[in-house]
Amino acid sequence: MITIHGDSNSGNCLKVKWVCDRLAQPYRWIEVDTLKGETRTAQFLKLNSAGQVPAIELDDGRTLAQSNAIIRYLACGSHLIPSDAFAAAKMDEWLFWEQYSHEPYIAVCRFQMIYLGKSASDLDPDKVKRGYAALARMEQQLAATRFLVGAEVSLADVALLAYTRLAHEGGFDLDDCAAIGRWIGETERAFGLAPARRD
């Protein structure tokens, strides 16, 4: 059984939980409070020298970090990774894009508002602009296809759901993103998640 070291408030960590739950893979969850510096202890740095959650530990002590690398490993051979090589590559395109062009804006704005107490007007305007550009790209895709890589749910949807469903907590207005709203609901249902609050 794997052990997940994660912070329940982190979308990156929840991706791992959702994939395990969906694939009925048993796991032990060890809560790590990033705000209290628990990813910077000598003990944690042995799990992941980058000092980031999530990290997983196998029974034999081997460890793996980076949320999207973890879910790709756990979902290997499952329906969450397309069997067609090109479709799997398109999934990977979304996974890398998520970490480079979505998470640093959508998740970081949320972090600054929820955990650092910033107001929306205090956010870096460049981060807000890039966050909206990321949402626009998703909206364009999801107006054309049911899920990000076509008709079937994949890890691309898990990875992008994590922070998109909480984008409003970072001050982002999704009222003009009808396709994203539809997709959030469908993906939440596909993973048995209660709807995120949208107030």
Added chain:
Amino acid sequence: MITIHGDSNSGNCLKVKWVCDRLAQPYRWIEVDTLKGETRTAQFLKLNSAGQVPAIELDDGRTLAQSNAIIRYLACGSHLIPSDAFAAAKMDEWLFWEQYSHEPYIAVCRFQMIYLGKSASDLDPDKVKRGYAALARMEQQLAATRFLVGAEVSLADVALLAYTRLAHEGGFDLDDCAAIGRWIGETERAFGLAPARRD
């Protein structure tokens, strides 16, 4: 034959070229000048709606973006991806880490110095600090193993080589990184590359 749309000055684009060359996969290279806004034209946005190079085009018109997704697709089934599932996952861990914790600091500092004319003292100190943290993590790994995922070269080395070999152009001093220096040389030789200037 695939077509690579890339900027020869971009490490992200060179990754794709190096993998094709190493695997003797024929390709057509179309030069895209990012500084002249050529990734923002309507024609380019059809290739990649994210407006970034590299992007590849297959003979049937299908397109794929994100450097690490592209090299993962092109190298599928080759010796550049470990056949062991866990070792492949460790490779993925480095690929995602590269895009989140290395490229945004090492490559961005280089871009600002080389293309925007900034001096090292004008760089964002936080970016410099995070760049050195990334180098320290690589040094720690490469002092323990020949390549990033053990004894054999993999896509992790290609991805990290791209900007690490040019880190000095972004003001980073690698004099204390003996293991990185050794690894740059070995990886450059593995891919038949002339040594990057280190002045």
